[in-house]
Amino acid sequence: MLETEVSADLLRWYDVHARSLPWRVPPGGNAADPYRVWLSEVMLQQTTVAAVIPYFERFTTRWPDVQALAAAPEEEVMAAWAGLGYYSRARRLVECARVVAQRGGFPSDEVGLRALPGLGAYTAAAVAAIAFGQRAVVVDANVERVVARLFAIDAPLPAGRAEIREATDRITPALRSGDFAQAMMDLGASICSVRAPQCLICPLSSHCAGKGAAEAYPVKPPKKAKAQRKGIAYWIERDGHVWLVRREAKGMLGGMRALPDNGWSARTDGMGAPPVSAQWLEAGSVSHIFTHVALELDVWAAKVSHAPQGDGEWWPLDRLDEAGLPTLYARAAALALKGE
DNA sequence: AACGCGGGGCC
DNA sequence: GGCCCAGCGTT
Numbered sequence: 001m002l003e004t005e006v007s008a009d010l011l012r013w014y015d016v017h018a019r020s021l022p023w024r025v026p027p028g029g030n031a032a033d034p035y036r037v038w039l040s041e042v043m044l045q046q047t048t049v050a051a052v053i054p055y056f057e058r059f060t061t062r063w064p065d066v067q068a069l070a071a072a073p074e075e076e077v078m079a080a081w082a083g084l085g086y087y088s089r090a091r092r093l094v095e096c097a098r099v100v101a102q103r104g105g106f107p108s109d110e111v112g113l114r115a116l117p118g119l120g121a122y123t124a125a126a127v128a129a130i131a132f133g134q135r136a137v138v139v140d141a142n143v144e145r146v147v148a149r150l151f152a153i154d155a156p157l158p159a160g161r162a163e164i165r166e167a168t169d170r171i172t173p174a175l176r177s178g179d180f181a182q183a184m185m186d187l188g189a190s191i192c193s194v195r196a197p198q199c200l201i202c203p204l205s206s207h208c209a210g211k212g213a214a215e216a217y218p219v220k221p222p223k224k225a226k227a228q229r230k231g232i233a234y235w236i237e238r239d240g241h242v243w244l245v246r247r248e249a250k251g252m253l254g255g256m257r258a259l260p261d262n263g264w265s266a267r268t269d270g271m272g273a274p275p276v277s278a279q280w281l282e283a284g285s286v287s288h289i290f291t292h293v294a295l296e297l298d299v300w301a302a303k304v305s306h307a308p309q310g311d312g313e314w315w316p317l318d319r320l321d322e323a324g325l326p327t328l329y330a331r332a333a334a335l336a337l338k339g340e
Numbered sequence: 341a342a343c344g345c346g347g348g349g350c351c
Numbered sequence: 352g353g354c355c356c357a358g359c360g361t362t
Contacts, residue, residue: 044357051348052357085346088359120359140357158341185357194355195351223353224343252345289352291345327347 006150006207007173007180013203014183017190021049022056027179034106034131035066038096041123042089049189055084069094070101078255079324087256087326091249092118108132130178137169138181142188147171148218149192149210156219164218226294231264233329234274234308235283235301235336241314242333243275243307244323252290253326257315259333260308264295275309278302283339288328297328301336 015027023040025032039059043052059080063069069077074094081090095117100106106127107113114124125136139147144164147153151167153160173180191198197214199205210217236243242259249255252265263272274280283299307314315323320333 041357046345046356046358047347048349048356083347085348086358088345092359118359122358126357138357141355142357181357189357254345288347290347292343 002207003171004173006171006204009203009207010183010187011173011176011179014179014186017186018182019049019186019189022053022060024182027183028176031133032131032178034127035069036060037131038066038106038119038123038127039069039093041126042093042118043084045089045123046086047084051084055081066097066106067101070097072097079257079322082256082324083327083330085326087254089118091255106131109134110136126181129181133178135172135174135177136181137165137172138177138184139165139168140185142185142192143168143181145194145218146184146188146192146204149197149214150204150208152209152213153217154219156221158221160218224292226289226292228294228296229264230296230298231271232262232274232298232300233259233286233332234261234276234280235259235299235333236276236278236308237301237303237317238305238314240317242317242320243312244315244325245310245312252293253328256326256329257323258325258329259299260310260312261297264297274300275312276302276304276306278304281339283336286328286331286335288331295328297332299332299335301339 018027023032023036040052040056043055062080063072072094074091077094078087078090081087096119099116110124110128113119113127114121122138122140125138128134129136129138147164147167148160153163153167155163191202192214195215199208199211199214202208205211244257245260247253247256247258260275280300280302283301286297286299288295288297325333
């Protein structure tokens with residue numbers, strides 16, 4: 001294989017077939033705004049493009065630049081992130097914005113970017129290449145799949161990642177490496193897809209060692225079984241308000257607003273009592289699948305005349321959509337409200 | 341190296 | 352129901 005031919009063929013394809021996305025500039029265009037590239041890359045960590053687009057639009061409308069985001073209360077950013085998942089990203093997003101605003105802008109090289117909170121090997125390389133035109137080896141799940149097929153790399157992941165990275169390095173061009181990275185992602189998202197790859201129309205098929213057997217690559221390890229958990233969430237209402245708490249910073253849904261619960265997320269389930277004595281009604285049950293836990297959450301509802309034990313706040317029901325409840329609790333709340 | 345960490349879309 | 356996704360930080 002002639003490595004330079006791979007990138008040349010891919011970039012020719014990208015010049016015609018590049019997806020148009022809100023954080024992108026057209027192929028070969030001017031440099032993209034580092035703030036928008038960084039924000040999109042963080043949102044896209046383990047998250048699909050379709051899920052990110054509306055969040056990206058809302059964030060950039062509300063906080064158009066890194067100074068604006070740095071000045072925002074962390075609580076507001078967490079609430080705006082609600083529903084997108086992996087909430088430690090939102091906390092690090094604010095932390096990173098404040099560091100960047102303080103130093104007067106993003107570092108323009110991969111090493112400097114890698115030192116920022118929330119930027120790992122992938123994101124630092126992506127921002128360096130896409131926003132700053134630096135040559136960087138960008139390996140995400142798309143690139144991993146495309147390259148494993150292109151070179152027929154059958155070493156199982158995660159050990160095979162070293163080999164995949166070396167191969168990606170060999171085909172990454174010195175010029176337009178940001179376009180190259182995005183082209184690899186577009187190829188992986190469309191033609192070189194996880195299921196039913198379309199080798200017949202692939203611009204890299206003439207170079208591809210895995211062609212025709214593409215679905216055999218990359219070799220992934222078996223999944224672990226999900227733990228099953230049960231819990232109770234409490235819908236506590238008074239005068240058109242509901243009692244909300246804030247979860248601990250670490251762990252499941254860390255730092256997010258929530259309904260009080262009986263401790264379902266604790267490692268050792270020490271199931272606690274309701275935070276207030278009341279006449280409870282069963283509002284129903286929510287089945288929710290996390291990455292490594294399957295939760296069945298019963299929802300108990302009551303109207304009370306005084307505040308429960310512990311920290312919390314009365315939140316107005318007519319502004320509940322602004323509370324920033326993660327999806328689990330948004331579903332539990334919908335259940336309780338439907339039962340009224 | 342392995343694990344914890346969301347949620348939605350696809351088949 | 353299982354798989355996947357523009358991964359990161361911690362242990």
